[in-house]
Amino acid sequence: MAEDWKAAWQPMIDAVGKDFSDGKPIEGADVVGKGLIRRYLEPLEFDCALHYDEETAKQHGYKTIIAPYSSLITWAQPAYWIPGKPLFTSDDRDAQPTNSPVSDPAANIDLMPETSHYFATNIEVDYLRPIYVGDRLSKVGLILRSCIPKETSVGKGAFMIWESDIVNQDGEKVAVYRIETYSYNPHES
Amino acid sequence: MREKQERYWEDVQEGDELPSLQFPLSVYRLVMAASANQDFNSIHHNSEYAKKTGAPDMYANNIFLQGMWERTVREYIGNAGVIKSLRNFRMRSFNTVGDTVVTKGKVKRKWIEDGEHFIEIEMVSENAKGISVGPGSIIATLPSKRA
Numbered sequence: 561m562a563e564d565w566k567a568a569w570q571p572m573i574d575a576v577g578k579d580f581s582d583g584k585p586i587e588g589a590d591v592v593g594k595g596l597i598r599r600y601l602e603p604l605e606f607d608c609a610l611h612y613d614e615e616t617a618k619q620h621g622y623k624t625i626i627a628p629y630s631s632l633i634t635w636a637q638p639a640y641w642i643p644g645k646p647l648f649t650s651d652d653r654d655a656q657p658t659n660s661p662v663s664d665p666a667a668n669i670d671l672m673p674e675t676s677h678y679f680a681t682n683i684e685v686d687y688l689r690p691i692y693v694g695d696r697l698s699k700v701g702l703i704l705r706s707c708i709p710k711e712t713s714v715g716k717g718a719f720m721i722w723e724s725d726i727v728n729q730d731g732e733k734v735a736v737y738r739i740e741t742y743s744y745n746p747h748e749s
Numbered sequence: 750m751r752e753k754q755e756r757y758w759e760d761v762q763e764g765d766e767l768p769s770l771q772f773p774l775s776v777y778r779l780v781m782a783a784s785a786n787q788d789f790n791s792i793h794h795n796s797e798y799a800k801k802t803g804a805p806d807m808y809a810n811n812i813f814l815q816g817m818w819e820r821t822v823r824e825y826i827g828n829a830g831v832i833k834s835l836r837n838f839r840m841r842s843f844n845t846v847g848d849t850v851v852t853k854g855k856v857k858r859k860w861i862e863d864g865e866h867f868i869e870i871e872m873v874s875e876n877a878k879g880i881s882v883g884p885g886s887i888i889a890t891l892p893s894k895r896a
Contacts (some may be wrong), residue, residue: 589787603782603813604772606820610828629832630815634786654791654798662788677802680811681794683838687799714803740839746803 568673569709569718575671576704585698585727589661592627592695600631626639627691631733635670635697636726637661639734665722666743675743682721682740687736696729705738717744755827758859758866767825767854767870772817774809774846786812788817791883796846808843814882818872821888825870829892833867837885842889848876857886866893 561658597611609616610626617625629633638661641647647657664678691697705721719742726735773779776794783794788810791798799807815838822832844850857871867890874882 575777581815600816603785603864604816606816606823608820608823608828616828628819630812630814630833631786634788636811637787640789641775649791654801656791657789659853660789662790679790679840681840683835684813686836687834688834702809749797 563703565673565716566709569707570670572666572704572707572718572720573667573709578737580669580703581700581702581705581724583701583712585700586636587698588636588639588696590635592691592693592697594625594693596634597625597627597631598629600634602673619704622690625690625693627693627695629685629687629691631728632685632687632691632697633693635695636699657687661734664743665739665741666720672743674745677742678717678741678747680739681719681742684738686736687734688736689732691728691734695734697734698727699737700725700727706740710742712744715744715746717742722742753780753866755829756825756891758868758893759895761859761891763856763857763858764834764879766817767821767856768854769854770821770824772850772852774844774848774850776807776846778805779809779813779846782813783810785818786810788812790814791877797798801846802804804817804843804845806843806845806847809836811822814840814844814850814874817852817874818848818854818882820892821854821872822870822889823856826868826891831890832887833883833890835890836888838882839885840882842873842876844876850881851875865890 590638701724703723705723707720709718721740723738728734780794783789793810796807816875854872857869859868869886869888871886873880873884
């Protein structure tokens with residue numbers, strides 16, 4: 561049947577509203593730091609003194625330098641390499657690391673049909689607090705908000721919306737983050 | 750350090766257009782962006798890998814594209830503006846290496862709520878093929894002259 565691939569997504573459609581996390585915060589790899597913020601600004605050529613000058617930040621009511629809002633997920637992202645666990649195990653030109661914190665949010669979810677690729681398609685964020693130098697952010701929760709199977713120009717798969725809270729080291733909610741991804745299998749060439 | 754003029758809520762009118770910014774996408778810049786925002790998915794820095802996934806070439810990652818909107822908005826609202834939310838940051842097509850992303854913004858509405866002075870800025874990113882991100886919006890607050 562031509563539409564069999566859509567039926568394979570029904571368990572995920574039925575799971576809309578479910579929190580697929582184990583409830584534990586997933587801590588970002590790095591403390592928010594001036595040096596890492598500086599590097600974040602470089603490819604954007606983003607000249608805003610709130611992000612590199614403490615005096616300016618304090619003049620505007622912040623306790624210290626703040627990170628750009630768009631860098632939220634950079635700080636909430638776990639490490640690629642974990643000491644003791646090899647990351648690069650192949651010399652194939654396009655070999656992938658054994659671990660990636662930017663993997664599909666739906667990876668390792670048993671209900672989901674197998675897909676080989678994914679990319680992000682939509683982002684929505686409510687920013688509730690500034691991200692300060694010295695903060696350590698964590699991601700909490702992974703709630704499936706939507707699942708819509710669809711064939712696109714790149715393949716067959718489904719668009720899914722995932723919602724997480726981003727909290728700081730004091731457990732204060734910094735943001736509510738929603739990402740829509742497209743998980744798919746490419747068309748056969 | 751670049752000094753920016755602060756913008757007050759009373760100075761903003763619905764329909765005001767933000768100055769556009771251009772972001773030429775070279776391999777160098779995309780690699781630098783991946784390192785800066787830690788999204789090392791190979792689709793963002795490896796042409797051969799990206800093409801295997803169905804994309805025309807390596808393309809800018811979503812955090813880098815979000816940063817383009819934030820810089821555009823920040824240069825308009827000034828340092829006293831506070832960004833509150835991002836809405837409908839929909840990536841419609843790939844922003845591939847060799848292209849230039851142009852950000853455009855327009856003040857869609859302004860209002861007062863719970864004593865705070867809000868503006869909603871409608872944003873798009875365009876490349877050689879047209880709109881590639883959006884239309885979405887960034888909602889921010891500005892200082893008021895009456896405060």
